[in-house]
Amino acid sequence: MTSKATFYHAGCSVCTDVEAQFAGSLDPAKYDIEIVNIGEATERLEEAASAGVKSVPAIVIDGQPYHINFGASLDDLR
Amino acid sequence: MTSKATFYHAGCSVCTDVEAQFAGSLDPAKYDIEIVNIGEATERLEEAASAGVKSVPAIVIDGQPYHINFGASLDDLR
Numbered sequence: 001m002t003s004k005a006t007f008y009h010a011g012c013s014v015c016t017d018v019e020a021q022f023a024g025s026l027d028p029a030k031y032d033i034e035i036v037n038i039g040e041a042t043e044r045l046e047e048a049a050s051a052g053v054k055s056v057p058a059i060v061i062d063g064q065p066y067h068i069n070f071g072a073s074l075d076d077l078r
Numbered sequence: 079m080t081s082k083a084t085f086y087h088a089g090c091s092v093c094t095d096v097e098a099q100f101a102g103s104l105d106p107a108k109y110d111i112e113i114v115n116i117g118e119a120t121e122r123l124e125e126a127a128s129a130g131v132k133s134v135p136a137i138v139i140d141g142q143p144y145h146i147n148f149g150a151s152l153d154d155l156r
Binding site: 005022029031061062064 | 105140146
């Protein structure tokens, strides 16, 4: 059974680097990975914030937020 | 072929949570994962610093550092 992993980014260079390396590094046998650009899909900002995301890039795995490096604050994307 | 991924932590609760969730989430077909507690193995602090690690928990994949959340500054472990 796979768990849900959502990778939130905003298209910035920090995000793109992390996405390229990280989103592809998760075990596909364990995770169903969705990649969301919340710089564009701003309707999903609140969903990310509710999961505890403070900045991007971040990945939410099983409901827990993990901030990877720092690209942009969520507040700056609102 | 697998790449090298080194997960550096310092035994703090933030590190432990990230280790439990993250280190096990990487694709074992792609990565050979080593877990290093640099709170104990202080002789490896400089190796982590050289790879660009500023704080733990962090993971170095193919020589690139990724800081995941924030547990402790490397400077505080010296």
